[in-house]
Amino acid sequence: MNDRLIGRAAFLGILGAGAAGIFWGRNVADLAGRLVPDQVAGVLPTKGWRIYTIRGIPRIDPAAFRLRVDGLVDRPLSLSIDDLRALPQAKQVSDFHCVTGWSVEDVHWAGIRFDDLLAEAGAQPEARWLQFYSEEVPYVDTLSLEQARLPDAMLALDMDGKPLTKPHGFPTRVVMPQMYGYKGVKWVNRIHVRRDFVPGYWETHGYDSDAWIGKSNFLYLEGKE
């Protein structure tokens, strides 16, 4: 064999493997995951959270923080962190899936069910949508009332037994396990109860509003199902 072909083959082989990874990333990663022992994989930062922001992690003064609930409500609210913690608290364990392909399993959340929050504010009958504003302007996103009332949707205050940390949305964030992570607005400072739908930040970039896991944002290559 021509000696020169060996190096060329190595070069093209790496490029080929990388291209395969780009096109079939999940499968390649799963295969690699099976080949790598869990002890090793646990150390590598390939599993676990990644922090995405559009403008950076906002600075929030816990003492001055207020969550406003306004719009189609009988009693507009302005809630401090203590006020939020005084509302009925729920707990859940759920998986988190990011639309870019990574997941975190068994996240322990604690916080407020939207029904309890809306009861406190007195949502009016024509209310259909909840528009969440983030302290990270201009991030917004919207859930329908039905979506927000799913048994595993919540406005979280705690993650894994501790108050949310700054990168995860302190003091409060939306948790919507049945949809991709971009629906989970972090650093929520206002919930606008509305009759009409308003697209969220990522939705104006072509991402689906109904971001059901496995049923939305179909991959370009696979086509729509």
Added chain:
Amino acid sequence: MREPEGGGRLVHRFGRTERALHWTHATAFFVLLGTGLVLWLPQLSVLVGKRSLVKDVHVWTAVAWAVAIVLVIALGNRQTLRAYWREIETIDRDDRRWLLGRRAPQGRFNAGQKLNVIMTAAFALLFAASGVLLWLAARESRFRWDGPIVVHDALTLASLALLVGHLYLAVIHPTTRHALRGMTLGSVREEWARKHHPKWIEENERKSGSS
């Protein structure tokens, strides 16, 4: 040949084009690695903050890297670059023995150095391709696959491993660190080269003898 301190003749190993290529890539790599790790690891993200600035530095450094590499190749000595690449691609019988851990005489580049260049070049192209796709996916959902992020991550880990080995051999390991002189000043001691890269020196002598 000039006489360096400590005596011994010097032999030319890397021209300006090769050195420019190496240091352009190395500089950009360190900036990209630093900013990339800040973007990647949540603990570092919190520590550093200023995420949008870090992201901008990462993306614009990548653009500057691509432009600079193209410029070096366009303005540099492409003839010698091609000759080096030909040498690097050629993994001969001695190289294969060397890779298996046996003693075998090596040319201007030993088999490990050849693999290092091959991997670095391939990784750079894959970093660029997956990076462009990640950039596009943040703007337009139809450019979103699962793969680019997996590949970009895997490349980061693989490059880190490669970098650690490369830095150790180039800066710390006593018998190999003299090679750093070749990459900074362009030449190495002939006596050192004769010991570590005998086939290269023999070939040089054969060439100068025949001319």
